[in-house]
Amino acid sequence: MAEQRVQWFKFASPPNFYDLAGRLAPWFGGLAAILFVVGLYIGFILAPPDYQQGNSYRIMFIHVPTAWMSMFLYVLMAVYAAIGLIWRVKTAEVMAKAIAPTGAMFAFLCLWSGALWGKPTWGTYWVWDARLTSQLILLFLYLGYMALHAAIEDRQRAANASAILALAGVVNVPIIYFSVVWWNTLHQGASVTVTSAPTMETVMFAALLVMTFACWMYAIAVVLWRARLELLERERRAAWVLERMGEKA
Amino acid sequence: MIEFLAMGGHAPYVWGSFGVALLAMVVEMVLLRQRRKAMNRRLARLARLNREGDGATSPDV
Numbered sequence: 001m002a003e004q005r006v007q008w009f010k011f012a013s014p015p016n017f018y019d020l021a022g023r024l025a026p027w028f029g030g031l032a033a034i035l036f037v038v039g040l041y042i043g044f045i046l047a048p049p050d051y052q053q054g055n056s057y058r059i060m061f062i063h064v065p066t067a068w069m070s071m072f073l074y075v076l077m078a079v080y081a082a083i084g085l086i087w088r089v090k091t092a093e094v095m096a097k098a099i100a101p102t103g104a105m106f107a108f109l110c111l112w113s114g115a116l117w118g119k120p121t122w123g124t125y126w127v128w129d130a131r132l133t134s135q136l137i138l139l140f141l142y143l144g145y146m147a148l149h150a151a152i153e154d155r156q157r158a159a160n161a162s163a164i165l166a167l168a169g170v171v172n173v174p175i176i177y178f179s180v181v182w183w184n185t186l187h188q189g190a191s192v193t194v195t196s197a198p199t200m201e202t203v204m205f206a207a208l209l210v211m212t213f214a215c216w217m218y219a220i221a222v223v224l225w226r227a228r229l230e231l232l233e234r235e236r237r238a239a240w241v242l243e244r245m246g247e248k249a
Numbered sequence: 250m251i252e253f254l255a256m257g258g259h260a261p262y263v264w265g266s267f268g269v270a271l272l273a274m275v276v277e278m279v280l281l282r283q284r285r286k287a288m289n290r291r292l293a294r295l296a297r298l299n300r301e302g303d304g305a306t307s308p309d310v
Contacts, residue, residue: 040267049257056259059266066270105273113266120262218274225281232288236295245292 014231015240017091021224028221035214043207056120060204063113064192065212066106069219070138071173073103077145078170081163091227093159094234096166097149098227102219104142111135122186130179131187134172141169155234 043061050057077099084093114132115125126132145162152158180189192198198205235241256263 044253054259055256056262058256058263062266062270102277105277109270109273112269116262116266120259222277222281225285229281229284229288232292236292241292242296242299245296 012089012091014090014235014238015244017094018228018231018240018244021228025221025224025228028217028224032214032217032221035210035217039207039210039214042203042210047201047203047207053121056117057204059113059117061207061211063110063117064208065215066110066113067135068212069215070103070107070110070135070142071176073099073106073219074138074141074166074173075170077103078166081159081166084159085163085167090234091231093163094227094230095223096163097159098223098230100142100146100149101226102222104139104146106215106219107135107139107142111139118186127186129185129187130183131176131185134176134179137172138169138176141165141172145169 039061043058047058049055077096080092080096080099083089084096111132114135118127119125145166148165149158149162152161179185180187191200192205192208200208232241254260254264
């Protein structure tokens with residue numbers, strides 16, 4: 001047990017994290033590329049058109065994974081921010097900061113693909129209903145987090161302040177998720193939940209699942225990549241960085 | 250093939266969604282690559298300054 005503890009903290013040290021992330025990131029990136037190809041193949045070639053929506057339903061294969069990712073990543077960012085805030089774990093602070101841009105990108109892509117799906121399906125790109133508005137707030141939370149981090153010069157104060165913002169914003173995530181239940185909305189309810197069988201054809205569900213895994217792998221690769229850069233930036237005067245730069249020179 | 254690309258008349262919506270998603274991911278990776286290169290240059294400069302003189306008094310790079 002004690003040995004496991006030591007191991008865990010070993011990976012949290014900046015040089016170990018840097019090396020491990022550098023070794024892992026290409027694998028996640030490669031896996032993402034493969035899964036995207038497989039997911040798009042299932043989603044566009046194998047899956048038939050929907051009997052009601054025709055082909056526009058295929059937008060689901062990017063819309064739903066990006067929606068899930070934007071929420072997952074927000075919670076993950078808040079967890080890392082909390083670990084950084086409470087235990088002053090440097091790598092956790094770095095991870096929180098590294099997740100934000102990718103989370104914001106997914107939140108944007110969810111809104112974008114949702115708007116393009118809404119037009120042929122509902123007849124409008126946008127409505128100010130609970131689901132869409134709370135998702136837009138999620139995007140603003142990401143952007144606010146990044147802006148706050150960038151606005152405060154002192155690194156520790158920036159990390160603390162933005163961590164508190166991230167934690168306060170967590171309340172928005174269940175609001176997004178349950179908004180379709182709590183309020184009357186144009187947006188449909190969940191087709192896929194943990195507790196019940198998905199209400200769609202197996203081949204469509206397969207495409208959705210593979211695309212979701214692809215987005216996960218992509219997110220992990222990009223976040224690890226960015227976290228390494230953040231670490232180099234923060235630790236540029238540390239011996240371990242100079243050591244690694246010496247190896248390259 | 251034309252039929253496939255037309256997406257039953259929903260082509261702008263379907264390809265607009267996936268196209269922008271692809272674009273966003275490519276842009277994100279390009280930006281990270283550029284940042285990595287800038288970082289490498291900065292660290293190389295810092296390492297040079299450290300070799301030439303006292304690292305503690307070198308300007309912030």
